[in-house]
Amino acid sequence: MSTEDPDAGFIAAALPAFVSEAQEQVEALEQLLLQLEDRPDDRELLDALFRCAHTIKGSGGVFGLDRLVGFTHHVETLLDQLREGQVRLSPALSTLLLQCNDQISALLAVAATPDADDIEAAARREALVTQLRTVCDTGAGSAGSAPPQKCAPAGGTLRHWRLSVRFGHDTFRHGMDPLAILDYLRRLGSVSELACDLAAVPALDQIDPESCYLGFAFDLASEASRAQIDGAFDFVRDDCVLQMTEIEKSSAPREAFGRTSADEPTAPTPGVGASTESAPAPAAVTARAGTALEDTRYIRVQADRLDAVINMLGELVTASAGASLLARQTRQGSLIEANLQIASLVEEIRNGTLQLRMVPIGETFARFRRVVRDIASELDKDVTLEIVGGDTELDKSVVERIADPLMHLVRNSLDHGLETAAQRVAGGKPAQGRLTLAAWHESGSILIRISDDGRGIDRDKVLQRAWARGLVEPGVVPADADILKLIFEPGFSTAEKVTSLSGRGVGMDVVRSNIEALRGTVALSSEPGRGSHVEIRLPLTLAIIDGFLVSVGSSKFIFPLDSVVEVIERRTPVTALDAQGRCIVELRGRPLPVLDLRGLYALDTSAPDRSSVVVIRCGPSSFGVMVDQLLGQHQTVIKPLSRMFRSLRGMSGSSILGNGEVALIFDVHTLNQLAVEPPASSRLTPRQLNHTGASATIYSQGQ
Amino acid sequence: MSSLLSLPRELTVYTVGELHGRCLEALSAWSAPPEDALEVDAAEVEEVDAAGLQWLLSLSYGAAGEGREFALAEPSTALRRACEALGMNDWLRACAVDPSPGGRGSMSASFGGMA
Numbered sequence: 001m002s003t004e005d006p007d008a009g010f011i012a013a014a015l016p017a018f019v020s021e022a023q024e025q026v027e028a029l030e031q032l033l034l035q036l037e038d039r040p041d042d043r044e045l046l047d048a049l050f051r052c053a054h055t056i057k058g059s060g061g062v063f064g065l066d067r068l069v070g071f072t073h074h075v076e077t078l079l080d081q082l083r084e085g086q087v088r089l090s091p092a093l094s095t096l097l098l099q100c101n102d103q104i105s106a107l108l109a110v111a112a113t114p115d116a117d118d119i120e121a122a123a124r125r126e127a128l129v130t131q132l133r134t135v136c137d138t139g140a141g142s143a144g145s146a147p148p149q150k151c152a153p154a155g156g157t158l159r160h161w162r163l164s165v166r167f168g169h170d171t172f173r174h175g176m177d178p179l180a181i182l183d184y185l186r187r188l189g190s191v192s193e194l195a196c197d198l199a200a201v202p203a204l205d206q207i208d209p210e211s212c213y214l215g216f217a218f219d220l221a222s223e224a225s226r227a228q229i230d231g232a233f234d235f236v237r238d239d240c241v242l243q244m245t246e247i248e249k250s251s252a253p254r255e256a257f258g259r260t261s262a263d264e265p266t267a268p269t270p271g272v273g274a275s276t277e278s279a280p281a282p283a284a285v286t287a288r289a290g291t292a293l294e295d296t297r298y299i300r301v302q303a304d305r306l307d308a309v310i311n312m313l314g315e316l317v318t319a320s321a322g323a324s325l326l327a328r329q330t331r332q333g334s335l336i337e338a339n340l341q342i343a344s345l346v347e348e349i350r351n352g353t354l355q356l357r358m359v360p361i362g363e364t365f366a367r368f369r370r371v372v373r374d375i376a377s378e379l380d381k382d383v384t385l386e387i388v389g390g391d392t393e394l395d396k397s398v399v400e401r402i403a404d405p406l407m408h409l410v411r412n413s414l415d416h417g418l419e420t421a422a423q424r425v426a427g428g429k430p431a432q433g434r435l436t437l438a439a440w441h442e443s444g445s446i447l448i449r450i451s452d453d454g455r456g457i458d459r460d461k462v463l464q465r466a467w468a469r470g471l472v473e474p475g476v477v478p479a480d481a482d483i484l485k486l487i488f489e490p491g492f493s494t495a496e497k498v499t500s501l502s503g504r505g506v507g508m509d510v511v512r513s514n515i516e517a518l519r520g521t522v523a524l525s526s527e528p529g530r531g532s533h534v535e536i537r538l539p540l541t542l543a544i545i546d547g548f549l550v551s552v553g554s555s556k557f558i559f560p561l562d563s564v565v566e567v568i569e570r571r572t573p574v575t576a577l578d579a580q581g582r583c584i585v586e587l588r589g590r591p592l593p594v595l596d597l598r599g600l601y602a603l604d605t606s607a608p609d610r611s612s613v614v615v616i617r618c619g620p621s622s623f624g625v626m627v628d629q630l631l632g633q634h635q636t637v638i639k640p641l642s643r644m645f646r647s648l649r650g651m652s653g654s655s656i657l658g659n660g661e662v663a664l665i666f667d668v669h670t671l672n673q674l675a676v677e678p679p680a681s682s683r684l685t686p687r688q689l690n691h692t693g694a695s696a697t698i699y700s701q702g703q
Numbered sequence: 704m705s706s707l708l709s710l711p712r713e714l715t716v717y718t719v720g721e722l723h724g725r726c727l728e729a730l731s732a733w734s735a736p737p738e739d740a741l742e743v744d745a746a747e748v749e750e751v752d753a754a755g756l757q758w759l760l761s762l763s764y765g766a767a768g769e770g771r772e773f774a775l776a777e778p779s780t781a782l783r784r785a786c787e788a789l790g791m792n793d794w795l796r797a798c799a800v801d802p803s804p805g806g807r808g809s810m811s812a813s814f815g816g817m818a
Contacts, residue, residue, distance in 0.1 A: 172716040172754045179753040179789055186788075194790035201757055204730075204765030209723040209758045210716060216790065 011063055017300075018059055019108050025052045026105045027367070030098065034369045037094050046083035050227055053079050054234075056104060060111075068107045071125055074132040075100045080227050081136055093135060098370065100128050158189075158223055162247045166197070166215035168239035169208075176236045178214055184232050189222025212239075219247070303396070306356060313353055314544060314637035320346045321635065321658030347635060350544055357397070361448070362390025364403050365437045368410050372435060375414045382421045382431055383414060388438035394446045398518055398538055402448070405511040405522075409450045409534050410435065412508075417454030417532055427529065429453065442537075445520075451533040457526035459483050465492060484524045488512040519652050521669055537669065539652075547636035547655070549663060550614060550627040552597045553605030556663035557627070558636050558655060563616050563668045567630060570611045582675060585613065585624065593675040594624035600650070600674065618668050623675035625666075638665060650674055706776055707733060709744040714755030714782070723758060730765075740772035742800070748778070751785040760791070763798055774800045 029052045036045050057072040075097070081087040103125055167178055185191055197215035201207070222229060226244070233242050320343050327339040365387045376383040418433035425431050438449045459480065466486045467474040478486075486492060490509040515522045519539050526532035539545075547558035573583035573594065581599015584591045594613055597603060613624040638653040641664075645651065652667035708729055711718055743762070748755075763773035775798045778786075786795040 177716070177752045177754070179756075179785060182788055196790035198760055198791070198794070201760050201764065203768050204723075204726070204761050207723070207758065207761040209719040209761070210754065212754070212757070214753060214757060214789075218790070 015063060015112055018063055019111050022056050022059065022108050023105065025056050026101055026108065028052050029101050029104075030370055031366055033094060033097050033101065034373065036089060037091070040089040043083070046079070050076065050079045050083055054227070054231070056108075063111070065107070065111050067125075068104065068111065071100075071107060071129065072104055074129050074136075075104070078132050078136050080225055083227070084225060087135060087138075096128070096131055096135070098374075100132065103128055158221055160247045161220045161222065161226075161229060162217075162245050163220055163229075164215070164217040164243045165233065166241045167212045167236065168241075169211040169213070171212040171236055171239045172210050174236070174239060176239065178212070178216065178236075181232055181236065182216070182218075185220060185222075185229070188224040188229060188232070189220050192219045192221070194218040301356075310353060310357070310544075313350055316346055317350060317544060317635045317637050318656055318658065322660075323658070325658040343635075350635065354395070354544060357395050358393040359396045359399055360391045360393050361399055361439045361446075362387065362392075364399055364406065365390050365439070367403070368406070368437060371407065371410060372414065375411060376418075376433075379414065380420060381414065381418055381433060383418055383433040383435055386434060386436045388436060389440045392439040392441060392446060394538065398446075401514065401518055402536070402538065405514045405536070406437075406448070406450065408508075408511050410437070413450060413452040413454065413532070417452040417456070419455055423455075427455075446538050448536040448538065449533055450536075451531060453531040456528040456530055456532050457484060457487070457524070458528065459526075462486055484526060487524060488522070519667070545636050545638060545665075547634045547663075547665065548614070549631040549634040549657075550625075551629045551631055552627050553603050555597075555601075555603060556631070556657060556661055557597070558634060558663050558665045559614060559616060559625075560666070560668060561633060563618065565615045565617045565622060568613050568615060568624075570613055570626060580674070587615070587624075592622065592624050594626055595671065595675050596626045598626075601648075616668055616671070618672035621672065621676065623672055625671070634663075636663075636665060706742045706744040709746075710748050710759075712747050713750045714748050714759070715750055715752040716754035719754050719758045726762065737770060740774045741766040742774040742776055744776045745782050746777040746779055748782045751782055753789060756785055756789055756791060760794065763794070773798045776800045 029049060032045050032049045032052065036042065036049065039045060053072055053076040057069050057076055060068040060072065078087065078097070082089060087093070106121065107125075165178075167176075171178065182191065182194075195217045197217070200213040200215065202213065207213075220229065226246075230242075230244065233240060320339075324336075324339045324343055327335045330336075369385055372383055372385040413435055418435065419427065419429075421431040424433060434453045436449070436451045438451070440447055462483050463472070463477065463486075466472045466483075466489075469489075469492065471486055471489050471492065472478060477483075488508045488511070492508065512522055515536055515538070521537045523535045523537075524532065525535070546561040548561045548564045550557050550559065568587065571585050573585050574591065575584045577583050577596055577599055579599075581596040583594050583596065585594050586592070592613075592615065598605070598607065608628050611626055611628050612630055613626055614630075615622055615624050634655075634657070636655045639655060641648070641651060641654055645654075645664075648664075650667055650671040651664050653665045655663050655665055657663055708726060711722065714722075741762075743759075759775070766773040775782075775795070778795065778799050783795065783799075786792060
């Protein structure tokens with residue numbers, strides 16, 4: 001076997017990990033670039049940008065991705081000039097950098113197939129490189145004209161730096177050698193005034209010989225850029241406190257290479273350790289080290305392994321419920337107790353494991369900054385994106401699958417909702433449009449709202465279109481809320497001209513079905529002239545919930561525990577049961593709509609003498625459900641309903657109980673609609689408007 | 704004067720842990736009068752890194768703590784270079800002992816033999 005084979009094998013195995021990590025860097029680059037537009041002089045942003053590009057280039061080199069390395073090198077050069085203050089960020093430059101970033105992303109996408117480079121892509125890359133070069137050249141030329149820092153000479157001149165570095169205890173253990181770093185720096189320039197801080201080295205009986213206790217202070221005269229010098233510390237970044245300042249030094253460096261500090265006092269400089277804390281400059285450096293430390297607290301886990309664990313956990317929950325049941329049947333106190341303990345441990349494991357999959361939605365939201373920026377400029381609109389509640393967490397698989405629907409809704413708002421600056425001013429609104437992405441938790445679900453302050457939805461136009469498309473009988477005028485729901489019907493589009501962004505009429509119904517596939521609902525509200533809101537309600541997780549188990553006759557049902565407010569004894573209804581098994585009871589002086597499951601699902605059993613009403617909260621409203629027996633809390637592993645049962649309204653899934661029985665899980669939201677919708681007229685609205693659990697929120701409640 | 708120990712060829716983070724353990728053992732068995740210097744033989748050192756130098760420094764601190772002198776016998780070129788590169792020249796000058804004819808040899812207890 002030749003020596004190259006194992007290498008090739010290693011590279012092939014490691015490449016996917018590299019690509020996914022590099023894609024994260026690309027995303028970070030994009031966010032940083034967008035932030036930089038607001039704060040063009042932010043040193044930390046500039047440093048972070050450079051580091052991202054540098055990392056991509058560096059690790060790309062390891063994998064021999066020459067195209068990627070070559071291209072990223074040009075980007076890196078420009079970023080370096082940016083942070084050296086030789087080039088100023090302009091909107092055009094920002095756009096160029098964003099395009100370059102896209103190009104890096106594209107190159108990463110084809111990293112696994114080295115031969116797949118079409119001429120078109122190569123030409124596009126070449127064009128970008130030419131632009132980058134032009135900017136770099138003008139930057140270097142005009143460096144003297146607008147130096148934001150006290151000293152920003154072009155590359156090639158000798159600059160003097162004073163560095164002090166204190167290494168962390170783990171430096172050696174991470175395979176790093178301060179001696180090697182010094183050697184590397186000596187290749188960049190000449191080191192002088194070297195003082196090693198030996199004071200922290202403990203005596204023999206106290207030393208851990210593999211811990212590092214060293215620090216240095218020295219001057220470096222070099223033609224290298226700050227980035228290059230800084231780069232020497234890349235591999236110990238997390239382990240050291242580095243302070244680097246440029247100093248004035250008119251005289252030539254006193255010492256040549258190799259003759260460093262023979263004449264210098266090498267007594268430990270007391271300042272080395274202390275100055276790093278007290279000097280103002282290293283704040284940025286230490287802050288960066290802090291974030292780097294946070295990064296190391298993450299472990300990369302393959303998603304399917306996590307899924308496998310969660311699947312097993314589902315089985316465990318079911319099995320544990322079965323064991324508890326058997327234990328109760330034996331009536332042996334100690335066995336029941338042991339099972340209770342197991343059940344509570346299983347619950348803790350369940351919560352902990354599901355927590356592993358939770359990610360903040362902010363990352364998904366942040367991606368829309370670029371979308372909003374690009375589309376708004378394409379449409380010549382001035383739009384600001386506001387993000388609220390980005391730290392709201394939800395299941396990763398939900399986050400991934402909600403991104404597309406969100407994209408469509410955001411594009412819709414930008415395209416149809418928000419007006420141009422001129423139209424807005426004419427309408428008495430601020431010239432800059434506002435698009436808000438908000439997320440928050442509400443009783444076991446997450447709510448995502450996309451709102452804009454644009455022109456709102458023209459109900460007449462919607463109605464005209466619906467008549468034209470045959471979605472509603474011509475001449476029939478449904479209720480206001482129902483008109484807006486028509487937008488979610490297949491084949492509906494109100495755009496007068498079809499644009500590349502939206503209005504192809506394939507959008508909103510797909511958005512709705514995507515959201516429904518996640519057991520979620522979507523609702524739309526709009527105020528003409530003031531804007532529109534789309535509210536998406538999603539379950540927190542797709543796998544396991546805390547349920548409340550009840551029975552009606554021999555059938556078992558589960559409510560999500562979060563939505564249960566209280567349980568009351570059945571009382572005499574104020575109204576008689578109607579055809580759909582509904583009545584009203586009085587609860588603390590207020591009417592409460594109550595559903596009788598026997599009537600609703602035509603269960604063929606007789607009611608017992610005593611029964612209870614479970615009071616359920618859904619958003620701001622509540623309703624009751626009549627049940628025979630309360631069977632208590634139940635950890636519910638959600639299984640999807642088979643196709644046959646999809647038409648059953650008010651159900652979101654099924655679950656297998658400990659004894660093998662199947663229980664149906666209520667979808668509180670649609671159940672609420674069943675409880676409150678007007679009795680007769682609702683039957684006349686088109687059936688598909690309200691099918692299985694989606695889109696039918698009544699607006700006064702949604703807000 | 705005899706060396707307490709000879710430093711190994713490789714004085715790096717990979718050997719320093721083991722060396723440290725052996726040295727502590729040797730020191731506890733060492734019963735030289737306090738006016739004797741703690742001497743280590745550094746002629747063999749070919750490879751040295753910052754961890755190795757740091758450990759030597761710590762050894763010298765330990766000797767100083769007991770009021771002993773610390774002597775580095777015949778520091779090799781590699782060791783001298785590393786001291787210079789790390790800015791430890793003064794320390795080296797203070798404790799280096801020039802080679803003297805017959806000064807070392809059979810008397811020095813080789814550390815490898817003790818383990």
